[in-house]
Amino acid sequence: MAIRINPSILSADFVNMERDLGAIATADLAHVDVMDNHFVPNLTFGPQMVGRIQDVSPIPLDVHLMIENPEHWAPGYAELGAYSVTFHAESTDNPVAVARRLREIGARAGLAVKPGTDIEPYLELMPEFDQILVMTVEPGFGGQSFIPDVMPKLELLDAARKKSGLDVWLQVDGGITLDTIVIAAEAGADTFVAGSSVYNSGNPEKAIAGLRAAAHS
Ligand code: DX5
Numbered sequence: 001m002a003i004r005i006n007p008s009i010l011s012a013d014f015v016n017m018e019r020d021l022g023a024i025a026t027a028d029l030a031h032v033d034v035m036d037n038h039f040v041p042n043l044t045f046g047p048q049m050v051g052r053i054q055d056v057s058p059i060p061l062d063v064h065l066m067i068e069n070p071e072h073w074a075p076g077y078a079e080l081g082a083y084s085v086t087f088h089a090e091s092t093d094n095p096v097a098v099a100r101r102l103r104e105i106g107a108r109a110g111l112a113v114k115p116g117t118d119i120e121p122y123l124e125l126m127p128e129f130d131q132i133l134v135m136t137v138e139p140g141f142g143g144q145s146f147i148p149d150v151m152p153k154l155e156l157l158d159a160a161r162k163k164s165g166l167d168v169w170l171q172v173d174g175g176i177t178l179d180t181i182v183i184a185a186e187a188g189a190d191t192f193v194a195g196s197s198v199y200n201s202g203n204p205e206k207a208i209a210g211l212r213a214a215a216h217s
């Protein structure tokens with residue numbers, strides 16, 4: 001099975017962003033966390049910064065929107081060239097409309113759920129999405145501990161994916177380390193976001209290779 005390692009630049013040095021994007025060139029995608037201080041109690045950056053990140057990144061962008069009103073904002077990230085744009089199920093009443101717009105522009109559409117959100121109501125929407133993100137921490141901050149209690153959601157998604165035959169990526173984000181990546185992979189995840197365990201390791205390239213090997217084990 002193909003696996004993907006997506007380092008989160010939330011743990012990069014924001015004033016050395018080009019350098020820190022270069023440091024993860026061996027990864028699959030650069031995970032870009034957009035926070036609006038409303039949907040989550042933290043603030044990062046918006047389309048102008050993500051546009052510049054897109055210009056200089058050696059690998060495609062996996063944009064994770066932790067914002068209200070994705071109907072308004074999500075298409076802009078697809079238009080600036082993001083490979084995938086993921087928004088939260090909790091932030092909109094019409095996830096299908098947002099997903100269709102993203103696909104129309106040419107981005108992969110992703111749906112994210114917070115740790116406390118049930119996945120069952122969204123299983124039938126699987127054909128509308130290219131990836132589903134199961135948060136393994138409360139969104140908002142890097143460096144938190146992995147919540148193993150959400151693993152049954154991945155098992156449900158993996159079973160639904162197999163039954164449907166759809167090629168939907170199952171992503172996890174939060175607290176991913178050499179140990180927890182094994183637990184998430186066993187539950188069915190194939191796409192792994194890792195911020196602090198990559199950037200705080202002192203050797204991002206080695207950390208990416210280690211995570212890749214652990215996910216395959
Ligand atoms: C948290 C973000 C994550 C964050 C993960 O809300 O969505 O992408 O960067 O950081 P770590 O890997 O340190 O938990």
Ligand code: ZN
Pocket residue numbers: 008031032033064173193
């Ligand atoms: Zn994220």
